[in-house]
Amino acid sequence: MKLYYFPGACSLATHVVLEWLGAPYETVKLDRDGTKSPEFLKLNPNGAVPLLVDGDFVLSQNAAILTYLAASHPNAGLFGDGTTRGRAEVMKWLSLLNSDVHPAFKPIFAPNRYHPDASQSKVVADTARRNVREYLERINGRMKGREWIADQRSVADPYLFVMLRWTVKLHIDAKGLDNLASFFARMLADPGVRASIVAEEGSVDANARLVA
Incomplete structure (x- = not known):
């Protein structure tokens, strides 16, 4: 599999899931100009990342890619508990x-x-x-007493992590969102998450916190 990504973009979620799967993959780093190049636009006319190429199958849109990866690697357990309701719960979030x-x-x-x-x-x-703050407050309530947004680790968690990284980067008020702060710290300590960030950005900010 090959992942086209842009540092800082939501494609980090797909990168993390690929690390969690442990399946062979390669990456192609793009910049803003690269996403609009004729070569890339042939693969994705929308000119956006992430883009996943799996053999002769080319897939865009993060939610579609994450769902595809979870469904095609059921043993990884990233798509709920294997039941229809479990999968629906992951898809909801x-x-x-x-x-x-x-x-x-x-x-x-x-x-x-x-x-x-x-x-x-x-x-x-x-x-x-x-x-954004209103959405985060609702999700923070959901995370009370939970480690993962869909009750067990799933493809939704790296996506939430990306949203929280943006929250930190953009200095959005996160005071009082202690459940999300714990989730953010837990994800930041995850080996697959750290490997993905290092691959894309060179290092992990060990001092990053959702709530200062």
């Missing part, structure tokens, strides 16, 4: 992260895409920060 939480960050990263008046960029970004 994966869908929330992909369809709601992830998009909530976009106006913070690029407020000009959501309002043509540059003078309104701060208003757009601040509103998005509040929206």
